[in-house]
Amino acid sequence: MDLRAEVCRLHLELPRQGLVAWTSGNLSARVPDEDLMVIKASGIPFDALTPEAMVVCDLDGTLVEGDLSPSSDAATHGHVYRELRGVGGVCHTHSAYATAWAARGEAIPCVLTAMADEFGGEIPVGPFRLIGDAEIGRGIVETLRDHRSPAVLMRSHGVFTVGARAVDALKAAVMCEDVARTVHLARELGDPIQLESKDIDALYDRYQNVYGQR
Numbered sequence: 001m002d003l004r005a006e007v008c009r010l011h012l013e014l015p016r017q018g019l020v021a022w023t024s025g026n027l028s029a030r031v032p033d034e035d036l037m038v039i040k041a042s043g044i045p046f047d048a049l050t051p052e053a054m055v056v057c058d059l060d061g062t063l064v065e066g067d068l069s070p071s072s073d074a075a076t077h078g079h080v081y082r083e084l085r086g087v088g089g090v091c092h093t094h095s096a097y098a099t100a101w102a103a104r105g106e107a108i109p110c111v112l113t114a115m116a117d118e119f120g121g122e123i124p125v126g127p128f129r130l131i132g133d134a135e136i137g138r139g140i141v142e143t144l145r146d147h148r149s150p151a152v153l154m155r156s157h158g159v160f161t162v163g164a165r166a167v168d169a170l171k172a173a174v175m176c177e178d179v180a181r182t183v184h185l186a187r188e189l190g191d192p193i194q195l196e197s198k199d200i201d202a203l204y205d206r207y208q209n210v211y212g213q214r
Contacts, residue, residue: 003029004054007038010170011054015046017174019093025158027091028077029166035059039077041068061134072131079137080162084144089166091173094158097180098123102153108176108183111192115183116200117207118175120148128155136160148204151176 007029014020014027023046028039036056044053055066059082061074071077077090093099101108101123108123110116115123126143129135140160143152150172151161161172186192195203 003038004051007054008049008051010166011049019095025093026071030081030088039071039074042071075134076137079134083141087162089163089169091161091169093173095177098159098177105155110195113203115179116203120204123149123151126152126154
C-alpha cells in the first residue's frame with residue numbers, strides 16, 4: 001500500500017522537526033473511501049521505521065493488516081476519523097514548548113499573525129483523559145468542534161493536530177510548536193498583545209483562501 005510509504009516518510013519528519021523523543025509520538029492517515037487508517041506500530045524507534053512498520057487498523061484501533069501491534073493511540077486517532085469526517089490525517093507529539101502549555105492547562109493566546117493564519121485564534125486546551133482507549137479522541141473532538149484550530153493541547157499530555165491530509169496535520173504540529181515557543185518567549189518579556197477578533201478573521205481568511213498556489 002503506497003499510503004504506508006507516505007505515512008512512514010511523514011513520521012521521519014517528527015524527529016527532524018524536533019517534535020518527538022525516543023519512540024513517542026505518531027501520525028496516521030485515513031485510507032480513502034474506507035473506515036480504515038494507517039498508523040505507526042507501537043514502540044518502534046524512529047530511525048528503524050520502514051513502510052512495514054506502518055499498520056492498517058479499523059476505526060476502533062483494531063489491527064487489520066500488518067504483523068506488529070498498533071500504536072497505543074490508534075483508538076484515539078480512529079475516534080477522530082469517525083467523528084470528524086473531513087479529517088484525513090492526525091498527528092500526535094509531546095513537543096516541548098506546546099506540551100509545557102498543556103501541562104499548565106493553558107490555551108496559547110492568539111498574539112501572532114502566524115497563529116491567526118494557521119489556527120484562526122487561540123490553540124485550545126482539551127480535557128485530561130487516560131491513554132489506551134477512545135477517551136482522548138472524545139476529548140479532542142469535543143474541543144475542536146468549537147474551534148477553527150487544527151491543534152489541541154490535551155491537558156497534562158501533549159499535542160494532537162488534524163488536517164485534510166496527513167501532511168496538513170504534520171504542518172499544524174510543526175506550527176503549533178513554533179508559536180508555543182514564540183509566545184512563551186514573548187511572555188518572558190512581558191504581556192503579549194492580543195490580536196483583535198476582526199484582524200484574526202481577516203488574516204485567517206486570507207491565509208486559508210488566498211495565500212500560496214491554488
